[in-house]
Amino acid sequence: GQNIDQPTEMTATEGAIVQINCTYQTSGFNGLFWYQQHAGEAPTFLSYNVLDGLEEKGRFSSFLSRSKGYSYLLLKELQMKDSASYLCAVRDPSSGSARQLTFGSGTQLTVLP
Amino acid sequence: KAGVTQTPRYLIKTRGQQVTLSCSPISGHRSVSWYQQTPGQGLQFLFEYFSETQRNKGNFPGRFSGRQFSNSRSEMNVSTLELGDSALYLCASSPVGAETQYFGPGTRLLVL
Numbered sequence: 001g002q003n004i005d006q007p008t009e010m011t012a013t014e015g016a017i018v019q020i021n022c023t024y025q026t027s028g029f030n031g032l033f034w035y036q037q038h039a040g041e042a043p044t045f046l047s048y049n050v051l052d053g054l055e056e057k058g059r060f061s062s063f064l065s066r067s068k069g070y071s072y073l074l075l076k077e078l079q080m081k082d083s084a085s086y087l088c089a090v091r092d093p094s095s096g097s098a099r100q101l102t103f104g105s106g107t108q109l110t111v112l113p
Numbered sequence: 114k115a116g117v118t119q120t121p122r123y124l125i126k127t128r129g130q131q132v133t134l135s136c137s138p139i140s141g142h143r144s145v146s147w148y149q150q151t152p153g154q155g156l157q158f159l160f161e162y163f164s165e166t167q168r169n170k171g172n173f174p175g176r177f178s179g180r181q182f183s184n185s186r187s188e189m190n191v192s193t194l195e196l197g198d199s200a201l202y203l204c205a206s207s208p209v210g211a212e213t214q215y216f217g218p219g220t221r222l223l224v225l
Contacts, residue, residue: 031212042117042203042216043156050212087156091212099146099207099214100169103156 002026004104006088011110012078020073020107022088033101034062034073035087043087046073075109083111115140117206117217125223131192134220138185138206145187146214147179150201159202162187191222199224 003025012018024032031050035043049055049064049071061074075082085108089101118137126132138145147159158171162181179189185206191198201221205214 033213035216042218045213045215048212089156099144099161099163099205100158100171101146101148101156101214102158103148105155 002090002092002102004088004090004102006086006104006107008105009108009110011112013112014078014080016078017074017076018078018109020075020086020088020109022071022073022104024069024071024088024090024104026069026090026092026094026102028092028094029066029090030093031091032062032064032071033089033091034060034071035089037085037087037106039084046086078111080111080113083109085109117204117215119202119204119217119220121220122218123221123223125225126194127225128194128196130194131190132194132222133188133190134202134204134222136187136189136204136206136217138187138204139208139215142206142208142215143185144207144209145181145185146205146207147187147189148203148205149173150203150219151199156203159189194224196224198222 006022034046037043047062054063059076085106087106088104144163146161150156160170161168165181181187201219203219205216
């Protein structure tokens with residue numbers, strides 16, 4: 001089976017740093033994605049990790065440890081516009097599809113002034 | 114480039130009716146995937162199409178079907194609608210050889 005866990009809600013202050021964790025248990029693994037979704041909008045791509053380590057992209061960084069089935073998304077210098085749901089998704093090749101993603105339930109981040 | 118477009122954006126139907134949703138991928142993208150998003154179940158994979166062929170289907174009943182045309186545009190159909198089909202239906206496209214999926218704005222379906 002496939003199981004992806006992430007916290008339901010997190011709150012942080014503008015200008016701070018927040019880390020959103022994601023753990024996964026899947027039959028196979030071929031990449032982990034992070035998406036940001038504002039209320040009522042489509043998910044937008046943030047990052048993709050397929051090898052262990054840290055990927056940095058501006059204020060956002062994503063880390064992956066395949067041996068631990070663990071990833072985190074790090075958001076620095078938080079801004080009010082970062083208030084959104086953050087979705088962790090895993091691509092499992094055993095699903096039979098090159099593109100099928102299994103999503104976690106999302107972490108609703110609220111940034112306070 | 115224009116993004117993924119989906120029509121209609123909002124739809125209200127009654128139980129037992131059928132509905133067809135449309136998705137136009139980003140120009141040059143040949144892979145189209147469909148997802149259902151509900152507050153209770155989150156984002157769940159429906160199916161993926163590539164070059165007019167369904168590559169995989171998620172764990173949904175046969176009432177859910179889809180197809181892809183030669184210009185990569187895709188449609189999904191839900192027959193005999195149930196209240197539980199109320200959801201945001203998202204389409205995502207990918208270019209050949211790339212890993213990332215780009216999502217459209219979705220169609221919000223309400224079944225009464």
